[in-house]
Amino acid sequence: MSKPIPVPVIDSGDSASIDVASTAPTTPDASWSSSPVLRADIDRRIESLNIEFDSLQTPSTPPTNHADGPILGWSYLAQPVKNICCVGAGYVGGPTAAVMAFQNPNIRVTVVDRDERRIRRWNSKHLPIHEPGLGDIVRIARDGSREISFTNTPVGSRANDGSDTASSSESEPASDGHHFRMTVVPSRQPNLIFSTEVTKCISEADIILIAVNTPTKSRGIGAGRATDMTAFEAVTSVVAQHARPGAIIVEKSTVPCRTAELVRETMELHRPGVHFEVLSNPEFLAAGTAVQDLLQPDRILIGSLTSESSRRAAETLATVYAAWVPRSRILTTNIWSSELSKLVANSMLAQRISSINSISAICEKTGAEVDEVAASIGRDPRIGNKFLKAGIGFGGSCFKKDILSLSYLAESLGLEEVGEYWRQVIKMNEYQRDRFSRRVITCLNNTLVAKKITLLGYAFKANTSDTRESPALEIIKTLLEENPREIAIYDPCCNPVVTRNEIKILLRDQAALQDDGGPIVVYSNAYEACAASHAILITTEFDEFRNKKRLETPKGLPGITFGSNKSLDPRPFKRIEPSETDILSLHKFLLHKNRCSGVGSDPLQRYIEEPACAEDCPDCGLMEKDASVSSKGNPNNEYRPGPGERLDWSKIASMMKTPKWVFDGKGIMDPKAMAKLGIRLESVGRRSSTFHELVVRYHTWIDEE
Ligand SMILES: NC(=O)c1ccc[n+]([C@@H]2O[C@H](COP(=O)([O-])OP(=O)(O)OC[C@H]3O[C@@H](n4cnc5c(N)ncnc54)[C@H](O)[C@@H]3O)[C@@H](O)[C@H]2O)c1
Numbered sequence: 100m101s102k103p104i105p106v107p108v109i110d111s112g113d114s115a116s117i118d119v120a121s122t123a124p125t126t127p128d129a130s131w132s133s134s135p136v137l138r139a140d141i142d143r144r145i146e147s148l149n150i151e152f153d154s155l156q157t158p159s160t161p162p163t164n165h166a167d168g169p170i171l172g173w174s175y176l177a178q179p180v181k182n183i184c185c186v187g188a189g190y191v192g193g194p195t196a197a198v199m200a201f202q203n204p205n206i207r208v209t210v211v212d213r214d215e216r217r218i219r220r221w222n223s224k225h226l227p228i229h230e231p232g233l234g235d236i237v238r239i240a241r242d243g244s245r246e247i248s249f250t251n252t253p254v255g256s257r258a259n260d261g262s263d264t265a266s267s268s269e270s271e272p273a274s275d276g277h278h279f280r281m282t283v284v285p286s287r288q289p290n291l292i293f294s295t296e297v298t299k300c301i302s303e304a305d306i307i308l309i310a311v312n313t314p315t316k317s318r319g320i321g322a323g324r325a326t327d328m329t330a331f332e333a334v335t336s337v338v339a340q341h342a343r344p345g346a347i348i349v350e351k352s353t354v355p356c357r358t359a360e361l362v363r364e365t366m367e368l369h370r371p372g373v374h375f376e377v378l379s380n381p382e383f384l385a386a387g388t389a390v391q392d393l394l395q396p397d398r399i400l401i402g403s404l405t406s407e408s409s410r411r412a413a414e415t416l417a418t419v420y421a422a423w424v425p426r427s428r429i430l431t432t433n434i435w436s437s438e439l440s441k442l443v444a445n446s447m448l449a450q451r452i453s454s455i456n457s458i459s460a461i462c463e464k465t466g467a468e469v470d471e472v473a474a475s476i477g478r479d480p481r482i483g484n485k486f487l488k489a490g491i492g493f494g495g496s497c498f499k500k501d502i503l504s505l506s507y508l509a510e511s512l513g514l515e516e517v518g519e520y521w522r523q524v525i526k527m528n529e530y531q532r533d534r535f536s537r538r539v540i541t542c543l544n545n546t547l548v549a550k551k552i553t554l555l556g557y558a559f560k561a562n563t564s565d566t567r568e569s570p571a572l573e574i575i576k577t578l579l580e581e582n583p584r585e586i587a588i589y590d591p592c593c594n595p596v597v598t599r600n601e602i603k604i605l606l607r608d609q610a611a612l613q614d615d616g617g618p619i620v621v622y623s624n625a626y627e628a629c630a631a632s633h634a635i636l637i638t639t640e641f642d643e644f645r646n647k648k649r650l651e652t653p654k655g656l657p658g659i660t661f662g663s664n665k666s667l668d669p670r671p672f673k674r675i676e677p678s679e680t681d682i683l684s685l686h687k688f689l690l691h692k693n694r695c696s697g698v699g700s701d702p703l704q705r706y707i708e709e710p711a712c713a714e715d716c717p718d719c720g721l722m723e724k725d726a727s728v729s730s731k732g733n734p735n736n737e738y739r740p741g742p743g744e745r746l747d748w749s750k751i752a753s754m755m756k757t758p759k760w761v762f763d764g765k766g767i768m769d770p771k772a773m774a775k776l777g778i779r780l781e782s783v784g785r786r787s788s789t790f791h792e793l794v795v796r797y798h799t800w801i802d803e804e
């Protein structure tokens with residue numbers, strides 16, 4: 100499909116602003132105008148903006164926050180982008196580049212990584228990351244797509260309800276003799292490439308996104324606190340040596356404030372006198388909702404220097420996002436604010452979790468219930484209802500390391516108290532997790548010897564296979580100290596073979612897995628994991644485990660319809676050429692509508708066949724092994740709930756040892772329903788009940804009903 104790169108419409112609120120979209124001629128250098136008269140006018144306006152040029156110092160007067168659109172004078176000078184290279188094919192680089200390519204069919208997006216295995220998997224059907232919807236995006240952008248056509252009329256508003264699979268591009272006659280308007284979507288060429296040719300791809304790019312890992316330093320000065328910039332620095336110096344002059348270098352990784360200075364110095368060191376632009380464009384996606392977050396971001400943050408060329412670079416990057424993100428959500432700030440904002444966003448989100456977790460401890464001692472407290476305070480719009488779920492503490496690769504980085508930054512600036520304040524958020528997190536483990540052990544009479552303990556959930560949060568900094572692992576370590584007979588693990592997203600390998604590496608000092616003589620068994624069947632268990636611990640908030648209704652679901656953002664309700668037909672589309680977002684929402688609707696009719700994963704018949712795997716593909720081997728490995732010699736008895744399907748807790752209760760203990764570390768279990776099954780439920784943020792109390796409560800509930 101030939102789709103022009105969108106030209107931004109400037110809406111600065113200034114009556115003198117120019118509607119570029121309607122008047123801009125195409126010029127050889129893609130600037131707004133080649134007319135000397137107009138250019139002089141533009142130059143005058145730029146002058147009048149009193150921008151500080153070519154200075155890396157923090158400006159004495161902060162630049163305008165252009166939340167409502169780019170400022171006049173630089174925005175319309177954005178360069179057309181043909182080639183983007185993203186260095187780092189991880190959780191951020193892969194999905195971000197995929198969505199950029201998907202939404203910009205005319206831009207070639209290459210994702211490079213030094214990890215050959217990762218790149219091989221991105222180029223196969225075994226994507227290295229489990230993210231809902233990622234496969235759909237990657238298949239279109241990486242493999243290209245067929246031409247398709249469909250009627251632009253919602254199901255139900257026409258006589259022929261239609262299969263809505265692709266049909267001929269001719270319009271279909273309706274029963275009343277009228278013709279439905281057919282929408283034809285041309286075929287697409289592949290524009291997303293995964294490669295290990297790092298230097299070559301960098302040298303070809305107009306924009307280079309650096310999306311490599313920036314973990315916490317494990318040794319040397321600042322060990323355990325400062326950000327380890329090894330990978331970031333290494334990539335920066337490769338970029339410095341190979342990027343073409345004028346390339347825009349973008350910090351996508353989360354980095355300490357003032358990293359752009361390091362980037363600029365590295366560029367100058369390797370290529371003195373060559374001009375490059377450096378921008379900050381932190382990523383805010385969360386694991387498990389990465390694709391949704393990328394398709395519908397709350398905001399895109401682009402930090403630039405205050406020079407005209409830097410702002411122009413920011414605008415160039417903004418045009419890439421503007422292909423699918425409304426302009427009002429693209430924020431431009433000064434580069435230091437942008438770098439710092441990412442650390443602050445994560446620290447403040449984590450702080451809310453630690454705050455509510457601290458309150459959960461009070462609830463457990465007083466009889467107040469933390470979910471009720473959260474729901475009550477969340478009604479205050481100044482507080483808001485998100486990120487108030489008490490549990491076993493936050494995990495994941497970002498929160499802890501970013502708070503550590505912020506507090507280290509504060510301390511290196513001589514702000515001891517500030518550093519201490521933020522470190523407390525992590526302390527509270529660890530306290531909360533350890534309190535939960537202690538509660539389990541205490542309830543089980545202070546001994547786990549000869550007992551089987553089951554963990555439901557190993558990933559750090561729901562809908563992801565990401566296990567980095569997962570609270571489950573820390574809980575397992577504490578349980579191991581008590582010498583249990585078995586620690587059973589089941590996670591609906593994590594491949595058991597991979598989990599076993601991970602545990603082997605992480606707990607290499609002790610023979611922890613059953614194969615090595617230890618107590619840990621990783622199951623691919625939830626019921627097998629729970630059979631004969633003395634206690635079940637809910638350690639990840641998967642919906643599959645839940646038997647309690649969700650509290651209020653957050654409302655969708657205004658102005659964007661994608662994914663807002665997949666059971667509603669998104670047609671008719673207003674545009675003659677529907678956008679990729681439109682087509683994706685139709686794809687989702689049809690999948691939802693046809694999920695029982697066996698139409699498969701490609702209702703629009705748009706996909707091109709995926710690349711075939713080599714005979715000796717290790718991932719195909721892994722899948723076969725996973726299917727055949729079930730812990731207790733029960734090879735084909737795998738049970739993984741399908742989307743929306745819940746575990747049958749009455750079945751689980753019937754298999755458990757008495758007394759039946761369930762420890763809900765995520766606040767997703769309904770105490771009433773559990774009591775009916777004879778289960779003793781202990782939940783974070785609720786007072787412990789004696790069994791006698793439970794029986795009394797159960798009878799009260801029965802009476803009420
Ligand atoms: N994971 C998230 O949800 C998330 C969200 C927002 C921001 N971030 C930030 O984004 C950055 C990347 O995080 P991630 O989770 O994608 O990390 P990741 O570990 O999944 O991926 C990083 C990739 O970079 C590659 N890499 C490292 N050095 C390289 C080099 N010299 N040349 C080529 N490739 C190299 C690695 O092989 C790896 O595949 C971090 O700074 C992180 O803080 C992460």
Ligand SMILES: O=c1ccn([C@@H]2O[C@H](COP(=O)(O)OP(=O)(O)O[C@H]3O[C@H](CO)[C@@H](O)[C@H](O)[C@H]3O)[C@@H](O)[C@H]2O)c(=O)[nH]1
Nearest residue numbers: 382383384385386486487488490492493494495497559560
């Ligand atoms: O009310 C809540 C919300 C979350 N969590 C836990 O907090 C952790 C982090 O959850 P979440 O923030 O949803 O996932 P992440 O993928 O870690 O995403 C965070 O970290 C990313 C990496 O920087 C950012 O980009 C995201 O904006 C930020 O939400 C998980 O263990 C959750 O179980 C709670 O305990 N209670």
